[in-house]
Each structure stands twice: as structure tokens, then as C-alpha cells.
Amino acid sequence: MNCQKATVLISGKLDGELTPEQEKDLNAHLESCPNCQKEYQELLRLKEVTSDMKFADLPDRYWAGYWNTIYNRLERGIGWVFVSVGVIILVGFFLWNIFDGFFLDNSIPLILRLGIGLAGFGALILLVSVLRERLFARKHERYDEVER
Ligand SMILES: [Zn+2]
Incomplete structure (x- = not known):
């Protein structure tokens, strides 16, 4: 898996839309790629922060x-x-x-x-x-x- 594909899968993972197989592939990439791991952590934090502020809802x-x-x-x-x-x-x-x-x-x-x-x-x-x-x-x- 390359980083470009991993980035796409990261959004899918955050939205909980990955198949178990995609998730497994992505996790393997995240473990071996510090850049994508960092991006994943940042997006995860952003998602947590924004889901706490449900003003629009x-x-x-x-x-x-x-x-x-x-x-x-x-x-x-x-x-x-x-x-x-x-x-x-x-x-x-x-x-x-x-x-x-x-x-x-x-x-x-x-x-x-x-x-x-x-x-x-x-x-x-x-x-x-x-x-x-x-x-x-x-x-x-x-x-x-x-x-x-
Ligand atoms: Zn990567």
C-alpha cells in the first residue's frame, strides 16, 4: 500500500466505512509509516474535537x-x-x-x-x-x- 491510498483509507477508517480487510491493510501501513500514522492521529484528534461541538445539530x-x-x-x-x-x-x-x-x-x-x-x-x-x-x-x- 502506498501513502496516497492510505490517506484515502484513513478518512474511511475515521468514518467507520472500511471493510475489515481494508482496515487490516491500513493498520499494517500505519504501523510501518510514521507519516501516515501522524496524519491519522491528527485527523482522529480533529474528529474528536469537532464531534464534541455539535452546535449545528x-x-x-x-x-x-x-x-x-x-x-x-x-x-x-x-x-x-x-x-x-x-x-x-x-x-x-x-x-x-x-x-x-x-x-x-x-x-x-x-x-x-x-x-x-x-x-x-x-x-x-x-x-x-x-x-x-x-x-x-x-x-x-x-x-x-x-x-x-
Ligand atoms: Zn504512508
């Missing part, structure tokens, strides 16, 4: 689900941002009204009012963030139970 339903998931996540992410900002603005507004006198009291140093204001604002953001995390974690746990 995935049904449209899968892709629809995939994009839905991405879209849902994006939508929820944006939703949460708006809810968070809204809550922060509302609570901030009420706090501002409650401490109106404090923040506008010129007898208290501006830097102190600024510091307390910023600390309060930061704590508010943290509070909203933690609440959101709790909500999200609980929802996620529930989802895990369904999957199990």
Missing part, C-alpha cells in the same frame, strides 16, 4: 431558549437597576425631608453634613443591594429544588 428550540435566557437576564438586570435606583431615590427623598433641618442647618459644619449625608446614602445603597441579593438567592434556591 442543536435544535432551534435550544437556541430560542438560549436567547430567551440571555434576554431575560438582561431584562431582569435592567429591571433591578431601575428598582434599586428608584428605591434609593424615594428613601433618600424621605430621609432628606426628615433631616431637612439638619442638612440645611448652617451652624453645623458643611463637611459634617456632607459626611453624614454621604454615609447615609452609601448605607442606603448597601441596604438595597443586600435586600436584592437575599431576594435573588431565595429565588435561586427555589429553582434548584425544582431542578432536583
Whole structure:
């Protein structure tokens, strides 16, 4: 057997289309020919890699689900941002009204009012963030139970 014929048979072997006799002939050539052996190993590896990635075989339903998931996540992410900002603005507004006198009291140093204001604002953001995390974690746990 020459190398040209072996190359043809290698593709056949990878596709599992060889007769037992052809396979035996090819194996004999592969054992005696390092070049064809190398080519066979490379093609075999390539075939294994490509057969692991069966994207083309995935049904449209899968892709629809995939994009839905991405879209849902994006939508929820944006939703949460708006809810968070809204809550922060509302609570901030009420706090501002409650401490109106404090923040506008010129007898208290501006830097102190600024510091307390910023600390309060930061704590508010943290509070909203933690609440959101709790909500999200609980929802996620529930989802895990369904999957199990
Ligand atoms: Zn050869």
C-alpha cells in the first residue's frame, strides 16, 4: 500500500466505512509509516474535537431558549437597576425631608453634613443591594429544588 491510498483509507477508517480487510491493510501501513500514522492521529484528534461541538445539530428550540435566557437576564438586570435606583431615590427623598433641618442647618459644619449625608446614602445603597441579593438567592434556591 502506498501513502496516497492510505490517506484515502484513513478518512474511511475515521468514518467507520472500511471493510475489515481494508482496515487490516491500513493498520499494517500505519504501523510501518510514521507519516501516515501522524496524519491519522491528527485527523482522529480533529474528529474528536469537532464531534464534541455539535452546535449545528442543536435544535432551534435550544437556541430560542438560549436567547430567551440571555434576554431575560438582561431584562431582569435592567429591571433591578431601575428598582434599586428608584428605591434609593424615594428613601433618600424621605430621609432628606426628615433631616431637612439638619442638612440645611448652617451652624453645623458643611463637611459634617456632607459626611453624614454621604454615609447615609452609601448605607442606603448597601441596604438595597443586600435586600436584592437575599431576594435573588431565595429565588435561586427555589429553582434548584425544582431542578432536583
Ligand atoms: Zn504512508
